[in-house]
Amino acid sequence: xxxxxxxxxxxxxxxxxxxxxxxxxxxxxxxxxxxxxxxxxxxxxxxxxxxxxxxxxxxxxxxxxxxxxxxxxxxxxxxxxxxxxxxxxxxxxxxxxxxxxxxxxxxxxxxxxxxxxxxxxxxxxxxxxxxxxxxxxxxxx
Amino acid sequence: xxxxxxxxxxxxxxxxxxxxxxxxxxxxxxxxxxxxxxxxxxxxxxxxxxxxxxxxxxxxxxxxxxxxxxxxxxxxxxxxxxxxxxxxxxxx
Numbered sequence: 001x002x003x004x005x006x007x008x009x010x011x012x013x014x015x016x017x018x019x020x021x022x023x024x025x026x027x028x029x030x031x032x033x034x035x036x037x038x039x040x041x042x043x044x045x046x047x048x049x050x051x052x053x054x055x056x057x058x059x060x061x062x063x064x065x066x067x068x069x070x071x072x073x074x075x076x077x078x079x080x081x082x083x084x085x086x087x088x089x090x091x092x093x094x095x096x097x098x099x100x101x102x103x104x105x106x107x108x109x110x111x112x113x114x115x116x117x118x119x120x121x122x123x124x125x126x127x128x129x130x131x132x133x134x135x136x137x138x139x140x141x
Numbered sequence: 142x143x144x145x146x147x148x149x150x151x152x153x154x155x156x157x158x159x160x161x162x163x164x165x166x167x168x169x170x171x172x173x174x175x176x177x178x179x180x181x182x183x184x185x186x187x188x189x190x191x192x193x194x195x196x197x198x199x200x201x202x203x204x205x206x207x208x209x210x211x212x213x214x215x216x217x218x219x220x221x222x223x224x225x226x227x228x229x230x231x232x233x
Contacts, residue, residue: 023230023231023232025228025230049229049231056231056232056233057229057230057231058229058230058231059227059228059229060227060228060229061227062198062200062205062225062226062227064227064228065148065225065226065227065228066225069149078149079149080149082228082230084230084231086231086232087232089232089233093230094230094231094232094233095233096229096230096231096233097230097231099194099195100194100195100196100228100229100230101230102148102150102151102185102196102226102228103150103151103153103185104149104150104151104153105150107230128184129184129185
């Protein structure tokens with residue numbers, strides 16, 4: 001289970017709407033516990049994929065990840081996952097997403113339809129890397 | 142021994158260790174020693190052809206080894222290696 005407050009989700013969606021018609025992305029900062037993970041904050045990042053392909057690709061560099069880990073540590077949190085958008089496309093992971101995925105991280109994918117965030121879902125890579133399981137995304141107050 | 146820092150999502154495969162001491166005179170040998178000690182890590186670091194996955198980046202004392210000599214980069218006992226993921230994806 002992945003818990004996220006409505007205002008944090010709204011901040012995530014606003015970043016992805018601003019990136020439209022390209023894909024946007026960023027990091028989920030939060031805490032992991034026995035009952036699941038809680039997103040405490042999002043770290044919106046620039047899409048580093050080559051510009052012409054950003055309509056269907058995103059990239060966060062190792063330098064982005066290091067910066068994210070430092071920012072998380074500063075706040076007493078961990079990087080617990082990644083968020084990205086699928087512009088005008090279902091919020092389901094692609095084969096390309098899976099090739100690049102790590103276990104344990106929560107992957108929020110948001111459909112952005114005609115510039116507006118329409119639906120967000122969260123996914124976890126299976127241990128054997130064969131597919132994803134959907135992780136319930138729960139709104140907290 | 143050289144130490145390798147393990148990113149959070151892969152610590153489940155190193156008995157929750159954030160840093161693992163490894164033997165080896167090069168980056169490649171150090172990584173081989175790491176996966177020898179923790180075999181469950183291997184499928185997440187290497188693809189079916191035995192090459193490092195595209196998202197796996199190895200830093201030696203804060204420098205990407207791709208900018209050094211890659212897997213052949215020499216390492217000393219006092220060196221610190223870090224595995225840092227890059228993240229990519231997209232709708233198709």
